[in-house]
Amino acid sequence: xxxxxxxxTDSPSRLHGGHQALVFEAADESGRRCVAKLRxxxxxDRTTLNMRMEAIASLARVDPRVCSPLMRASEHVTDVQVEDxxxxxxxxxxxxxxxxxxDDAHDARVMGTELAKLHESLSTLPHFDLxxxxxxxxxxxxxxxxxxxLLHGDFSDQNLRNHDGTIRIFxxxxxxxxxxxxxVANSLYMVLFDDMTTANTAIYFxxxxxxxxxxxxxxxxxxxxxxxxxxFVDLRVGALEAWLDDPGSAPAGIRTASPEWxxxxxxFVENYWARGx
Numbered sequence: 001x002x003x004x005x006x007x008x009t010d011s012p013s014r015l016h017g018g019h020q021a022l023v024f025e026a027a028d029e030s031g032r033r034c035v036a037k038l039r040x041x042x043x044x045d046r047t048t049l050n051m052r053m054e055a056i057a058s059l060a061r062v063d064p065r066v067c068s069p070l071m072r073a074s075e076h077v078t079d080v081q082v083e084d085x086x087x088x089x090x091x092x093x094x095x096x097x098x099x100x101x102x103d104d105a106h107d108a109r110v111m112g113t114e115l116a117k118l119h120e121s122l123s124t125l126p127h128f129d130l131x132x133x134x135x136x137x138x139x140x141x142x143x144x145x146x147x148x149x150l151l152h153g154d155f156s157d158q159n160l161r162n163h164d165g166t167i168r169i170f171x172x173x174x175x176x177x178x179x180x181x182x183x184v185a186n187s188l189y190m191v192l193f194d195d196m197t198t199a200n201t202a203i204y205f206x207x208x209x210x211x212x213x214x215x216x217x218x219x220x221x222x223x224x225x226x227x228x229x230x231x232f233v234d235l236r237v238g239a240l241e242a243w244l245d246d247p248g249s250a251p252a253g254i255r256t257a258s259p260e261w262x263x264x265x266x267x268f269v270e271n272y273w274a275r276g277x
Contacts, residue, residue, distance in 0.1 A: 006078055066169050143178075
């Protein structure tokens with residue numbers, strides 16, 4: 001399928017973001033505004049991508065906050081010709097509203113409550129044939145005996161929108177299985193990375209307190225263990241280090257990053273202190 005046919009427009013509009021894919025504004029078969037992602041076939045397994053779209057479509061049916069995948073020609077995954085390259089194309093509902101800000105204490109707490117609710121929705125789904133989230137695989141995480149469930153895999157303020165008090169959640173590209181504590185720790189890791197690379201760690205500690213308070217106040221499960229979360233933050237940093245040491249195994253956003261960005265990533269790894277020790 002041509003790019004214009006897939007996007008539903010003759011005037012493609014590239015959207016900001018998408019470290020692992022090309023992202024465009026699009027229109028579905030009914031003319032509704034949506035978002036298109038185009039992925040390099042070399043770095044993506046079609047069966048896994050299709051299964052992930054089916055899982056998120058199932059999730060959206062039980063959780064209206066989740067932006068649902070959409071179909072083109074009755075398929076979740078479409079072969080799209082982009083210049084001289086064929087790519088995997090997917091569509092998802094457009095999330096209106098403003099981005100949350102992890103630097104804001106209120107937004108940090110909202111993020112925690114929303115992730116707790118998302119974990120409850122994810123726990124109701126049947127099993128899907130999906131792997132561990134990529135970072136757990138990269139860090140050689142031993143899942144034996146662990147309580148696993150489907151996770152978002154990349155829950156951050158970049159993947160949330162607030163529209164008149166209603167939160168929408170999107171970008172499940174790293175969705176897979178793992179302990180729920182990893183999803184929480186991964187959110188902590190992303191803020192820690194931002195703040196360590198901008199010398200603003202005071203904001204991180206505010207985020208950690210508000211985010212975890214929000215999560216624990218919303219979740220009916222036992223409060224999260226600080227030691228377990230610290231160990232998973234360590235593991236997430238270890239995954240980044242493994243990808244930097246072997247870029248061929250890394251996600252596209254790391255594999256194709258500039259030398260300058262690789263230096264920033266490496267510096268973060270070298271400056272990081274192991275929280276679990």
